[in-house]
Amino acid sequence: MIVTRLRQISLLLLSFALSAMIYFQMFERTYGYVPARYVVILVVAAALFVVLWVLLLVFQPYANQTILPCVVMLTSIGTMMIARLDYVAKPQTNVGYQQLIWLCLALTLTCVFVVWLRDYRVLRRFSYLNMAIGLVLLFSPMIPKLGRTIGGARIWIGVGRYTLQPGEFAKLFLAFFFAAYLFDHRDQLAVGGRKILGMQLPRIKDLGPIALVWVAAILVLVVQHDLGTSLMFFALFVSMLYVATGRKNWLVIGGVAFVAAALFAAKAFAHVGYRVDGWLHAFDPKVYGREYGSSYQLVTGIFGMAAGGVTGTGVGQGRPYKTPLANSDFIYASLGEELGLAGTLAILMLYLAIIATGFITAMKIKDGFGKLLSAGLAFTMAFQIFTVVGGLTRVLPMTGLTMPYMAAGGSSLLANYLLAALLIVISNEANKPDQGEGLSSTMQYEALLAMNNRAAAKGREETQKRVHLGEHLPHLSQEREDATSLVSPVGGSVDEDAVSQETQKKDEATQDAMSTQILDSGSLRSPWSSQEQGGDES
Numbered sequence: 001m002i003v004t005r006l007r008q009i010s011l012l013l014l015s016f017a018l019s020a021m022i023y024f025q026m027f028e029r030t031y032g033y034v035p036a037r038y039v040v041i042l043v044v045a046a047a048l049f050v051v052l053w054v055l056l057l058v059f060q061p062y063a064n065q066t067i068l069p070c071v072v073m074l075t076s077i078g079t080m081m082i083a084r085l086d087y088v089a090k091p092q093t094n095v096g097y098q099q100l101i102w103l104c105l106a107l108t109l110t111c112v113f114v115v116w117l118r119d120y121r122v123l124r125r126f127s128y129l130n131m132a133i134g135l136v137l138l139f140s141p142m143i144p145k146l147g148r149t150i151g152g153a154r155i156w157i158g159v160g161r162y163t164l165q166p167g168e169f170a171k172l173f174l175a176f177f178f179a180a181y182l183f184d185h186r187d188q189l190a191v192g193g194r195k196i197l198g199m200q201l202p203r204i205k206d207l208g209p210i211a212l213v214w215v216a217a218i219l220v221l222v223v224q225h226d227l228g229t230s231l232m233f234f235a236l237f238v239s240m241l242y243v244a245t246g247r248k249n250w251l252v253i254g255g256v257a258f259v260a261a262a263l264f265a266a267k268a269f270a271h272v273g274y275r276v277d278g279w280l281h282a283f284d285p286k287v288y289g290r291e292y293g294s295s296y297q298l299v300t301g302i303f304g305m306a307a308g309g310v311t312g313t314g315v316g317q318g319r320p321y322k323t324p325l326a327n328s329d330f331i332y333a334s335l336g337e338e339l340g341l342a343g344t345l346a347i348l349m350l351y352l353a354i355i356a357t358g359f360i361t362a363m364k365i366k367d368g369f370g371k372l373l374s375a376g377l378a379f380t381m382a383f384q385i386f387t388v389v390g391g392l393t394r395v396l397p398m399t400g401l402t403m404p405y406m407a408a409g410g411s412s413l414l415a416n417y418l419l420a421a422l423l424i425v426i427s428n429e430a431n432k433p434d435q436g437e438g439l440s441s442t443m444q445y446e447a448l449l450a451m452n453n454r455a456a457a458k459g460r461e462e463t464q465k466r467v468h469l470g471e472h473l474p475h476l477s478q479e480r481e482d483a484t485s486l487v488s489p490v491g492g493s494v495d496e497d498a499v500s501q502e503t504q505k506k507d508e509a510t511q512d513a514m515s516t517q518i519l520d521s522g523s524l525r526s527p528w529s530s531q532e533q534g535g536d537e538s
Contacts, residue, residue: 005057008053008065009053011065011066011069012049012050012053012065012068012069012072014069015069015070015072015073015076016046016049016072018073018076019072019073019076019080020042022076022077022080022315023038023042023076023080025315025316026080026083026084026315026316029314029315029316029317030084030087030088030316031087037097038083038097038100041097041100041101041104042100044104045100045103045104045107048104048107048108048111049068049072049107051107051111052068052107052110052111052114053065053068055111055114055115056068056114056424059114059115059118060114060424060425060428061428062427062428062429062431062432062433063424063425063427063428063431064357064361064423064424064427064428064431066353066354066357067353067354067357067420067423067424067427068420068424070350070351070353070354071354071405071417071420073350074347074350074351074404074405074406075103075405075406075413077335077347077406078099078331078403078405078406078407078408079096079099079100079103080096080315081320081327081331081334081335081338081406082095082096082099082327082331082408083096083097083099084096084315084316085320085321085326085327085334088321089321095327095408098410099408099410099413102410102413102414103413105410105414106413106414106417107417109414109417109418110417110418110420110421113418113421114421114424114425117421117422117425119429120370120373120422120425120426120429121367121369121370123176123179123180123369123373124176124179124180124183124369126176127176127177127180127181127184128177130173130174130176130177130180131173131174131177131181131209133170133173134170134171134172134173134174134176134177135170135174135216137166137167137169137170137173138166138167138170138174138216138220138229138233139216139219139220139223140157140166141154141155141156141157141166141167141224142154142223142224143157146158146159148163150163151325151400152225152271153224153225153226153400154223154224154225154226155167155224155226155229164410164411165409165411165412166411167220167226167229168411168412168414168415168416169411169414169415170233171232171233171236171380171415172415172418172419172422174213174233174236174237175236175240175373175376175377175380176373177209178213178236178237178240178372178376179240179369179372179373179376180369181209182240182241182243182244182245182372183244183368183369183372186244186245186368189241189244189245189247213233213234213237214234214257216233217230217231217233217234217258218230218261218265220233221261221262221265221269221272222265222269225269225271226400227262227265227272227275227397227399227400228387228399228400228401229400229401231258231262231387231399232380232383232384232387232401234254234258235254235258235379235383236376236379236380236383237254238250238251238254238255238258239375239376239379239383240372240375240376240379241254243362243371243372243375243376244372270293271293273293274292274293275293275397275398275399276397277293278293278294278295278298278397278398279298279391279394279396279397279398281295282295282298282299282302282394283295283299296324297323297324297325297330298391298392298394298398300322300323300324301323301330301333301392302333302392302393302394304318304319304320304322304323304333304334304336304337305333305336305337305344305392307319307337308336308337308338308339308340308341309340309341310340310341310342311340311341311342312336312337312338312339312340312341312342312343313337313338313340314338315338315339316338317338318334318337318338319337320333320334320335320337320338327407327408328402328407328408328409329398329400329402329407330392331402331403331406331407331408332344332347332388332389332392332403332406333392335347335406347406348385348389351381351382351385351404354378354381354420354423355378355381355382357378357423357427358374358375358377358378358381358423359374359375359378361374361378361423361426361427361430362374362375362378364430364431365426365429365430367429370426370429370430373422373426374423374426374427374430377419377422377423378423380419381404381416381419384401384402384403384404385403385404387399387401388401388402388403404416404419405417
């Protein structure tokens with residue numbers, strides 16, 4: 001344990017040292033000095049990172065500590081580039097300093113979160129409430145006088161000079177709902193109903209929430225003009241559906257459904273058509289020079305990354321400010337120019353470490369809800385990075401999504417820090433020593449419940465068979481002879497309800513005996529046994 005803790009603190013200190021080095025280099029090459037206000041806010045942020053690390057040791061002692069140093073490095077690189085772009089802006093802006101304030105707020109919220117959410121499984125109890133909150137947040141920008149249109153997309157809400165992007169938080173609540181719903185209905189969705197074109201589809205009554213999510217994704221695309229958020233939510237649900245059921249049919253159905261809707265949207269809605277046109281014909285002079293839907297931004301970003309080459313121009317030595325939205329949507333292109341291909345590959349490796357940790361946690365943990373939630377959150381980040389980098393390199397159309405932890409924006413920073421905190425909390429449960437010895441408390445309870453349900457169903461089936469046989473062969477068994485003594489006062493016929501109740505009591509007694517025997521044998525511990533002994537698994 002001591003060696004592990006030393007390794008963890010070494011990674012955190014290394015990330016601090018590298019962050020301090022890139023900040024010092026940037027300030028010396030741009031400002032010529034290190035502004036005092038930046039020194040203060042950076043020291044506060046570093047102190048909050050240390051506090052968070054200590055809280056993780058106390059409240060989440062088995063959590064994977066790889067995520068935190070990676071988040072430190074990604075945030076430092078992003079805020080460094082934002083502050084560097086502030087210096088050359090005309091007039092000078094203050095976005096970098098504001099982003100550091102948002103960082104301190106995000107760290108404070110994360111500290112509270114890892115202490116409060118000792119057991120992530122409590123989120124499963126409020127599945128439909130999470131869905132309602134997620135949909136309200138998702139469509140709140142459509143409220144008159146509250147929603148705002150920025151950059152052609154109505155995905156913001158604002159009060160005075162302050163704006164917030166509620167869709168960033170909606171993805172968390174909808175991920176909670178998806179994980180809970182799919183965990184509770186995984187058997188129905190996996191078994192399916194009728195076959196259509198060789199693919200087995202689920203029953204209609206199980207398709208309700210699935211259809212609702214599909215409609216919500218399309219409405220975001222149509223009403224809010226936000227291709228990226230629409231694509232992300234739909235892909236999140238389809239991927240979690242595949243993890244829950246293991247059926248590749250869902251990937252085919254989901255992909256075909258969204259491609260069909262996207263092709264229709266490209267023809268029916270101008271803003272989507274411009275994105276596709278700029279992707280396919282970015283260097284066409286007509287597309288490059290038009291007033292609305294121009295590919296100028298994309299082409300400038302591509303030229304900037306080309307100028308960086310393999311090693312980059314150096315921090316503070318390039319001209320990333322030539323690209324519009326260089327500190328938000330195109331921050332990856334800005335970093336590609338000054339850090340080069342080597343720097344951007346290092347950034348992608350940091351993201352890969354976080355994503356791999358999420359998927360490894362999903363494979364290790366034995367709780368089904370935690371498995372789905374961890375895989376869904378990891379896929380969300382992977383998909384977001386893939387669409388952003390793919391859009392900047394013309395593999396995909398531009399979607400409007402931003403790089404997590406790096407792009408300017410307070411709501412994105414808050415939401416992604418909570419996402420990282422959730423992965424850390426789930427990894428704590430996955431890495432507990434007793435995970436390899438037995439089942440988690442949730443799995444124990446569900447196993448007992450499933451066993452009792454199966455025994456009860458079997459008992460009812462046997463009761464019905466005995467009653468049915470008794471009507472035709474009253475002397476088939478001694479048990480039937482005993483049952484025939486329970487007669488109705490009218491006509492002397494067999495009282496089938498009394499027979500059923502008597503047999504059901506015997507079945508329930510048998511179930512209780514089976515459960516007690518299994519629990520006493522130690523092969524399956526009671527979910528409340530640790531609490532009775534004074535322990536608290538969560």
